[in-house]
Amino acid sequence: MSVAPAPARRARRYDPERRERLVTTTLDVIAAHGVAATSHRAIARAADVPLGSLTYHFASLTELLSAAFTRHVDTVAARLDDRMRAAPDRAAAVEVLVEHLTGDLLGSQRDLVLAVELYVAAARNPALRAVTQDWMSRSRRSLERHLDPVTAREVDALVEGLVLHSALSTEPMTAAQIRSALRRFAG
Amino acid sequence: MSVAPAPARRARRYDPERRERLVTTTLDVIAAHGVAATSHRAIARAADVPLGSLTYHFASLTELLSAAFTRHVDTVAARLDDRMRAAPDRAAAVEVLVEHLTGDLLGSQRDLVLAVELYVAAARNPALRAVTQDWMSRSRRSLERHLDPVTAREVDALVEGLVLHSALSTEPMTAAQIRSALRRFAG
């Protein structure tokens, strides 16, 4: 008779980029299933990694969530600021904003969902609130490249509301409606 | 010797309003600790009621959450509509909106928190999304009493963004800033 089958121990893998990959996988899981469903085990499954690996690379789940959201905010904030910096004047800046909203955010459900999920999580988790604050201040600073501070703040709130509406409404606003709303404010 | 102490079974209580009380207690727990922390056991503790009582009155936790949010939305929506209906003209309606935002929503952290928590929960729970949709459509209809549909929709999004900003920002906008933003749009 043959020996009993081995306990199917997974082969050890040399994986120097694992920590990095865990961050991006975490963002994927959040986008797909929400923060509430983002557990160590869900991430481990998605990254095809043993459970223990997560707490080895990140002291706690909160730390991992924070790292993931920080990366996401960095990406979006940098993209917005690059575009705003490139805009020659106020009118162009408004167009940039329209494009930013209709093209990137509303275009990809992913960025939209991540934004809302971050808002949610931050409401109860102080560690994540720092990330939200960072996002808000960077966003506002980008807007102030071409708008006065008062207008910038108001546009920022409007944009936030548009994002939220589009994420939750069954009939999101069209690009034309968004352009009209922004022009009314800052055009 | 005396008999062993009774197993401390809680006295049965005649409590005809319990179902009703569970709804309001659920809202309290959500406001205090967030939807994510709102479990059967947390509600039972807060309402001083045994665990089994919750599943007796509500078939599932989702059903209880839905009932609670529905009640909250009804309250806020009715209050807003009453005030909008009472406004004689567009200018008065804008003032009503300012008061609605600065006085009620932003004044009480409670309503603010409940709004954000509902947004969050609805993003993943279809049963709750119906409640959000109801809130959005009723809110928009109230605004349309004095504003044209396009403006109403934009103001609605702006208000949503203002609520979100105020819920999460460490330096929320002042009443004067909010008034200025709304006037700019609909004044």
Place this chain on the structure above:
DNA sequence: AGGTCATGAGAACGAGCGTACACATCGGCG
């Protein structure tokens, strides 16, 4: 070449969860 230690793997623990269920109680109706 050999030893070491960062890294990887898997099992286990204790807690909290939603839900189901068996049993106790009693207001209200026949």
Place this chain on the structure above:
DNA sequence: CGCCGATGTGTACGCTCGTTCTCATGACCT
């Protein structure tokens, strides 16, 4: 008055969770 079904109570089950721990492995340094 006597029962019965609506209501109230406590416990148990099966599950998932975050975290901890032990042990294996092999890349890198001397």
